[in-house]
Structure formats: C-alpha cells, structure tokens
Amino acid sequence: MNKNALFSPFTLHTSHFFGGGGMGRRILIVDDETSMREFLVILLGREGYAVESAADAETALERLGERSFDLILSDVKMPGLDGIALLERVKRSWPDTAVLMLTAYTTAEDAVEAMKRGAYDYIAKPFKVEELKILVRNALEKLDLKKENVRLRQELRRRFSGFIGKSRSMTELYLLIEKVAASGSSVLIVGESGTGKELAARALHEQSPRRDKPFVAVNCSAIPETLMESELFGHKKGAFTGAIADQPGLFEQAERGTLFLDEIGDLPFLLQAKLLRVLQEKEFRRVGGSEAIKADVRIVAASNRDLQVQLREGTFREDLFYRLNVIMLRMPPLRERVEDIPLLMEHFFRKYTGKAASGPVATPEALKVIISYPFPGNVRELENMVERCTVLSGPMLSRASLPPEMLSFPGPVDLHPLEIPREGMNLEAYLDAMEQRYLSSALEQCHGVKTRAAEFLGLSFRSFRYRLAKFGMDD
Ligand SMILES: Nc1ncnc2c1ncn2[C@@H]1O[C@H](COP(=O)(O)OP(=O)(O)OP(=O)(O)O)[C@@H](O)[C@H]1O
Ligand SMILES: [Mg+2]
DSSP states (O other): OBGGGGGHHHHHHHHHHSTTTTTTOEEEEEOSOHHHHHHHHHHHHHTTOEEEEESSHHHHHHHHHHSOOSEEEEESOOSSSOHHHHHHHHHHHOTTSEEEEEESSOOHHHHHHHHHTTOSEEEESSOOHHHHHHHHHHHHHHHHHHHHHHHHHHHHHHHHTOOOOOSHHHHHHHHHHHHHHHSOOOEEEEOOTTSSHHHHHHHHHHTSTTTTSOEEEEETTTSOHHHHHHHHHOBOTTSSTTOOSOBOOHHHHTTTSEEEEETGGGSOHHHHHHHHHHHHHSEEOOBTOOSOEEOOOEEEEEESSOHHHHHHHTSSOHHHHHHHTTEEEEOOOGGGOGGGHHHHHHHHHHHHHSSOOSSOSBOHHHHHHHHHSOOTTHHHHHHHHHHHHHHHHTTSBOGGGSOHHHHTSOOSOOOOOOOOOTTOOOHHHHHHHHHHHHHHHHHHHTTTOHHHHHHHTTOOHHHHHHHHHHTTOOO
C-alpha cells in the first residue's frame, strides 16, 4: 500500500529524456588556450550539442547574460577572472547551469576548491576524449534529474496541498498545516467524514522535510484485528501459520517518511499499547522477531469519531491519545463554511467535465437548495453530487438533477411575521427559554450524547457546550 508509487512517472520521464544524445543542449566552453577551445567545440559539436566558446571569464559572463546554457566547461587558470571566480558567479546567478572544471595543472587544491564551490566535477588536462564525453553526458543527465525532480515535487505539492476553500476556517487550517508540517510532532486530525482528513495528512507530508520519503496510509478499521500487528510491524518467517517469509511492516515501509493511521479509533486495544511503545521508544520488533528495529517515522492519525467519548468509555487508551494528540487539526464541516461551496462546485465541475466553468455552474434555484443543505457527508458528498449532476443535467446543475435527499431536506423554516404582545415582551428571556427547550430536546433525542446533539442543532460542539453552561445544564 506504499503510496510512494506516485513517483513512477519519474522513471518514465528520465528514460526518454536521455535516449536522444546531446540534441539541443547548450554548452559553453571557456578557455584562454585557442587550440583547446577549438578542439572542444568540434568534439562536443559532433556529439550533437550546441557549443559556443569564450576566451575568458568576462566574455563567458556576457554570453550567459544573452542566453541560457545547460553546461559550462571552464578552465581554471585564466588571465583576468579565473575559473573559480566564474564558477562562483554562475552558481549565484544561473544556479540551473552545471559547471565542469578543466584543470591544467592537476593540483589537488584546485579540484577541491572547485568542488567545494559547487562544480559538478573536474577533469585534468590532458584528458581522454571518451572520459570527457561521459563526464559531460553525466553532468547533463544529473541536471535533467534535478529539474525533473523539482517539477515533480512542485506538482505533487500543488496537488496534495490542493485544498479548495477561502473561508476563514480553511485559511487558518492552511497556516496551521504549514507551521506544523515542519516539525516532526505527531498530529491528530479530527473531523467528520469527508472533510478532507486524508488530504490534510498528505499536505502535512508534502510540506514537511520528509516529502521525498514515503507517505504510507493505513486504514485501521479495514484490517482484521489478527493481522494488524504484522501489518504494522512486519513478521519473521514462521511467526504464525502462513508467515512463509520475513516481511517488513508499514513502519519499515514508511521509514523516514510519514505513516498515516486513518480511523485510529478502530485500532484494537492491545495494539494501542504496542503503538504507544513504538512512539515512546522509537523502535519495534517484527512479530516473531527478537531484534529491535529503529523507527524514524512521523505519525499522523485521523479519526471521524469522537475520541473523547472513546476515552470515557475506555475503548481508547488515554496515554496513546495524549501521545498522538501533540497537535490537533480540526477539519471544519462544510456546513460551517458555506461560502466555500461555490468554489468547490466549480472545482469538481472542472474535474468531471474536463472544462473550466465559464460562469456559475448551478441555476439559482439549485444553488438555493444546495446552500441550505447541511451536507452530513461534507466535501465528499458535494463532490458526488456534482458528479451525478454533471452526468444528469449537462453543463448547468439544475434543481431537478439534485439527489432526492437534498430536495426533501426541509431547509430554513418559513419566517412569517411575528406578533408581539400589546404590553410588549422581554425578548432576551423569551429567546433564552426557547434555546433551553431546544437544547434539552436535542439532548433527549440523542440520548444524552452531546456531540450528536450539537450536530443535530447545527452547532459546533464548542458552541453547544457553551450554551449548556450558560443555562447550567452541563451537569
Ligand atoms: N477542501 C477540499 N478541497 C478539495 N477537495 C476536497 C477538500 N476536502 C475534501 N476534498 C475531497 O473530498 C474527498 C474526501 O476527502 P478525504 O478522503 O480527505 O476525507 P476524510 O476526512 O478522510 O473522510 P473519511 O473520514 O470519510 O475518511 C476527497 O476526494 C478529497 O479530495
Ligand atoms: Mg479518510
């Protein structure tokens, strides 16, 4: 389940990059010795490179100012600015250009100095023609790899940090992710189903120094209890029936990367203790193994259940909870950031039609229904809705194409003008009384489960608790 297979396009690209010799690559030769310059121009020109030359570093810098080069082949000892000084300037102003030094007198110092200042490599004059060709080819290959790597990394980061939403709660979340990503601390992501917990876990990884190492995700509720330990920590051959060979677990696969433990609330109680031990001791043993294996893994856990309830019920270990919950990210439910709905709809519209929307993607009637719907399945439900509607109603989402559960949702209560008693009233006392009645009805209907009652009333748990306290209802 190693999600790092994402890097596979990389192999594809590199192989066809290097199939075609030196075509199109630009090389600049810098040497004060005319015969050497001419020789290199002919030699590398024959290899298919576009080659230019300069007799001194000053001219070379002029050329660099005019157009870009992939590689510079420069002598070290030259009158005026020497090769090392040229190297320094190139590194500063054209960091994407590789530099290969030619050293006439093989003094070790020259070579060491050049490498220290970022030269790709050096070659001592006189050199073997084949050796030079290989060195040039390797330097250019390494350059391609570097560029490709940067491109892929940007692409991945853009994709995985690809949250849509400009609401305040989302903006605060992005900032928090950015800040937290850099640290190695464990993170607990909580939020209802479909709010983007996995997206956040990936963003944490992609923005962390571990981004080039694996991101491994495991859903704790999807693996049978009996297999979970071996899944996480691996096993030795013969550890149990069916263990026909040594096998590394997810911790080993995620080494130096991030392990995402999704639905952590479903982790069996016994394994919670084992996980806690790994987090504390930073090492583990394979099932049936005696050797301790070091673990350098960042743990990101997620849950859409209320772990506080599980703590109280005793189904989740408190010590593990505090270990995981060094930093908590709360994914806001979609109904608390209604202003993001049009943006998300546009995003998913583009995803499913392959076209950017030129205007609004839904009719005003459809939008009215959508906006007042509470989306218990959050972004995932919205995404499914857009997919369904684009299939059913084409380029514009109509009211008729909305799923029945949305159409039958009562929506905001009809507000008819209210009559006020002739003698006047105490609005505050009246509203307080109404509020108290709604709070206790919700609690009753939800059998005293406060998180559910809060949800039922469309309130955040915080706000619900605050209201209970206000009326002394928080037992
Ligand atoms: N802010 C967002 N912008 C764009 N896409 C989003 C956003 N939030 C969620 N999504 C998309 O919605 C879907 C559900 O997100 P994700 O799987 O991360 O949710 P989750 O919180 O892990 O849900 P669950 O608890 O059900 O596993 C994914 O396709 C994800 O890409
Ligand atoms: Mg998920």
